[in-house]
Amino acid sequence: MRHFVQTYLDDIKWASKGGRYYNDAAFAVRQSPKGEGVVTVFYPEEKLSSPERFRFVPFLVTDDPPPGQRWGHDWCTSCGICAKVCPPQCIWILRGKLPNGRPKPEPEKFFIDIDMCMNCGLCAEFCPFDAIKMDHDYELASYDRTSAHIHDKERLSKPLSYWREINPKRAAAEEAGRQMAEAAKAKKRDQAEEAPRLSNDDARQLPYRGAQY
Ligand code: SF4
Ligand code: SF4
Secondary structure, three states, rough: OOHHHHHHHHHHHHHHOOOOOOHHHHHHHOOOOOOOOOOOOOOOOOOOOOOOOOOEEEEEEOOOOOOOOOOEEOOOOOOOOOHHHOOOEEEEEEEEEOOOOOOEEEEEEEEEOOOOOOOOHHHHHOOOOOOEEOOOOOOOOOOOOOHHHHEEEHHHEHHHHHHHHHHHHHHHHHHHHHHHHHHHHHHHHHHHHHHHHHHHHHHHHHHHHHHHO
């Protein structure tokens, strides 16, 4: 009975602090051992924000779209690693082709059966291009149990700004990693360009040396 009464007293206390009973700050305390009374969320009217590490089904990252467009350039190169590591094998990819018939490094089609997906996140962990990420959007239920649950490339694609919004810390760490890799690549390129210049210098000195003999 004390627990029951405390629920209402706690509601009043938190309402006076934040205006809403069920905000994130209130829940951090009310669902901890410090909490008093019983507490729940009146979903779907009340929703809590998801923690950054929360993962539901995957989505594909694209560049931020230019004005007037929904997506930018695909980050996915269609390498197929995610499809290989996916335990329930629920990813299907069709690689694009260039006009000369050679493989194009982007998917023409990309499907994920979200009913089979077990939200393990292995696809996102293994992708070498940071092109597939785990989404926070969990409201995917529908009465159509066939096509609505097979997400195609259009349904899966979301811009980089969305990833930065739902997972800012990880997105910033990945960005820093990419910049470091770019810097290392540029340094290597500069060193490789230096090497032929040295041998040209040597070559220019050859006739002079020859004149000495
Ligand atoms: S591992 Fe990444 S780049 Fe390769 S196919 Fe999957 S999403 Fe695309
Ligand atoms: S989260 Fe796991 S099960 Fe779902 S598509 Fe990725 S690898 Fe497959």
